[in-house]
Amino acid sequence: MMDTKQLKISTFNDALNQIEDGMVVGIGSGSTIELLVPKLAEKMNHEQIEITGVCTSNKTAYIAKELGVRVVDVNDVSKIDIAIDGADEVDNHLNLIKGGGGALFREKVIDAMAETFIVLIDESKCVDYLGQTFKLPVEVDKFNWLLVSKKIAAYDNLKVKRRMVDDVPFITDNGNYILDVALHSGIDPYEMHEFLIHLVGVLETGYFIDVTDQVIIGTQNGVRILNKSNDVL
Structure with a gap:
């Protein structure tokens, strides 16, 4: 095996x-x-x-x-x-x-x-729906990351956490934070991406x-x- x-x-x-x-x-x-x-x-x-x-x-x-x-x-x-x-x-x-x-x-x-x-x-x-086994990463600006995370959480009572590594916020190669969002099967990827990408402070989502x-x-x-x-x- x-x-x-x-x-x-x-x-x-x-x-x-x-x-x-x-x-x-x-x-x-x-x-x-x-x-x-x-x-x-x-x-x-x-x-x-x-x-x-x-x-x-x-x-x-x-x-x-x-x-x-x-x-x-x-x-x-x-x-x-x-x-x-x-x-x-x-x-x-x-x-x-x-x-x-x-x-x-x-x-x-x-x-x-x-x-x-x-x-x-x-x-x-291979999954039945996106978010089944992995949280959705969302790259956000440091300036208003907490406000953005609260707006995402309110979308559908979602759990959102800023990614940490060794108790320090993870920084992307572009100098931003990552918010990891726990999804469920009822969330439509197209609609969720559109919601996220139009939030001021969101650079990109992990939906491809x-x-x-x-x-x-x-x-x-x-x-x-x-x-x-x-x-x-």
């Missing part, structure tokens, strides 16, 4: 096979992508190809540069050919919750720019809706590949 790490790694080949010489590649964040980047560097060396990486977090950029991947700022490219990232949850329509690592704003920018957006997960990330082109799932019975055209888990 494969563990979670092995399940993640099992998804890599199907993603890497879609990367070609000269592509601009959006490189995501989190544990799955940190395992993927060395494999990407191996592919570049083995096949003698060059790619340009645009990274969603400072940590990923550092790892990629150390392995010889050319990394540029998102403002230095006009398009991204393919973006690869993990997810915290994937629902039956390939919608996602992302942002467990706090990089949701940068992830959303890069994933939206990509002509093809691929998500790599293990089977434990209608942006995923392909989900590659590592399961105990092999790899499953789901495309937008046949988007039922």
Whole structure:
């Protein structure tokens, strides 16, 4: 029986096979992508190809540069050919919750720019509704974070907590706070995102809706590949 790490790694080949010489590649964040980047560097060396990486977090950029991947700022490219990232949850329509690592704003920018957006997960990330197993991250300005959290809580009697790490408020790469919102099955992701994004002080939400082109799932019975055209888990 494969563990979670092995399940993640099992998804890599199907993603890497879609990367070609000269592509601009959006490189995501989190544990799955940190395992993927060395494999990407191996592919570049083995096949003698060059790619340009645009990274969603400072940590990923550092790892990629150390392995010889050319990394540029998102403002230095006009398009991204393919973006690869993990997810915290994937629902039956390939919608996602992302942002467990706090990089949701940068992830959303890069994933939206990509002509093809691929998500790599293990089977434990498949859910019946968004919020079933993971809280929704919301990136907010430090200035009025408490006021924003109270407005979110009042939406549907929701529990909202400012993310803390070692008793210190977590700070995103953009210098903001993250509010983690516990959701329930009755909340519509489209309506909730619209409510949140129009609150003054909210920069972005961890909802990634209608942006995923392909989900590659590592399961105990092999790899499953789901495309937008046949988007039922």
